[in-house]
Amino acid sequence: MQAEYKILIKTDALIRMITHVLKFGNEALDENVEVMGLCIGQIDETNNQILLHNIHPVxxxxxxxxxxxxxLFNQLNKDYQEKGMKLVGWYTSRPGWGLDFTDITIQNHKLFQTAKNPQGFIIIFDHTLMGKENGFGFEIYSLKDFNISNEIREVSYEIEVPDSLHFFKWVQKFMEDSQKVSPVIIAELKEQNARELQEIPLPEEDRVEVKVKDYSDQVDIMAGIHNGSLKLSEIIGETYQNQLNTWVSDMTQGSLKGTELIRGSLNQLKIAVSDGLKNVQIFFNTTFAEISGLFKKNITEYINSRVAGVKELKNEISTILEEIIEESxxxxxxxxxxxxxxxxxxTKSLRTRFENTTALNSKMTSMVTQLSSIVSEAESEVKNIKSNI
Structure with a gap:
């Protein structure tokens, strides 16, 4: 059985995975579909830790x-090995189907957890679970011993806390991409690059009609992105939520009014984020401190209950042993x-028989004596008879 490793998920990797998942799985889509991508990182064997630096949507x-x-996977892995990293696992989504590690997924997973990569893992997303009991809507799994069985185990992980404006710059780009007629949002390795084609210029009167149609389509796109952003904001926390909701609302209106209002709302977001960054950091530190304290409390209560249970079991075993010994x-x-x-x-029977045998021996001795006397008398009579003759 392989040693258990903990996964440290970098902020860039997390937001890219969430972007990929929400692009093809949100409430505004007629049909939600699965996504798949590769996890790139490093393995720290000294601390039994896997550093997830980046991902590649496939x-x-x-x-x-x-x-x-x-x-393609092998070539990508070879390219990253030259940079001191490697393909450490993969991720997929199961929109609305839960986070189960199914048999089919296990068979696909065996391409990534091998003798060359025994710590290979899979991250399974379900965007419908984001913001609920499983806050980020994903679980991480691997096989306990991929050589002999399909027995699975959950892999522990830790998410890097954003400590700069990079996270908000990603939100900005996410929303800017969504304003395009054919939004990229995040590109896949196997996705056809049809967006590079140039549009043919149209006459002025036709251009107005096309714009109205494009803006109508854009409202649907923005509705999907809006819902996805709301899901994401619930996960990140209440501090982010107010800023993101206001900004997304402004962007939705801006897509109808013009790019100038969009640019203005982006600038306002940057200012608000810059001023409130310290509060965000305090929020995360406080939240993680509370979670850590609750975790320690639960572990302590669990250990105490286990100790009490062991003592009670010991007393029961001692009582049972005493009863068994007494009965024995x-x-x-x-x-x-x-x-x-x-x-x-x-013994009594033998004594009786012995006594009977002793009495019998006495009688036999007496009879032998009598017989000897009779024989002697007979011999005397025989001698007398011979002499008389």
Missing amino acids: QHGSIGFTREDIE KKRIDKNIQSNFTLINEV
Whole structure:
């Protein structure tokens, strides 16, 4: 069985995975589909830790791997090894299906957890669970011993806390991309690059009609991004939530009014984030401190309950042992007493037989003496008869 490793998820990797998942899974879409991507990082064998630095979105739709896919993964892994990193695992989404590590997914996972990468892991997302009991809507799994069984285990992880404006710059780019007629948001390795085609200029009167149609489509796009952003803001925390909701609302209106209002709302967001960054850091530190304290409290209560249970079990075992020993003593004493009685009876019987044998010997001795006397008398009579003749 392999040693258990803890995964440290960098902020960049987390937000890129969430972006990929929400692009193809949100409430505004007619159909939510699965996504799949690769996890790039480093393995710290000294501290039994895996550092997840980056991810590569690969595809969406039905998740299955061809020979060309495997060759692509191997080449990507080789390129990263030259930079001191490697392919450490993969991620996928199961929109609305839960976070179960299914048999089919396990078979696909065995392409990533191998003898060359025994710590390989999988991150399973379900965007419908974001903000609920599982706050980020994902779990991480691996196989306990991929060589002999499909027994799974959950992998512990830690998420790096954002400590700069980089997170908010990502939100800004996320929303800017969503304003395009064909939004990229995040590109996949296997995605066709149809967006590079140039549009043909239209006459002025036609251009107005097309703009109205494009803006209508854009409202649907913004509705999807708005819902996805709301999900994300619930996860990050209450401090982010107010700022993101206000900003997304401004952006939705801005997509109808013009790019100038959009740019203005972005600038306002930057100012608000800059002024409130310290409060955000305090919020995260306080939240993690509370979670850590609650975790320690629960662990302490669990250990105390286990200790009390062990003591109670020890007392029960001692009582049972004493009862068994006492019962065994009674049975042994009973058996010994029974055996002594039997021995006494046999001894008595032998004594009686011995006494009878002694009496019989006395009688036989007396009879032998009498016979000897009779024989002697008979011999005397025979001699007398001979002499008279």
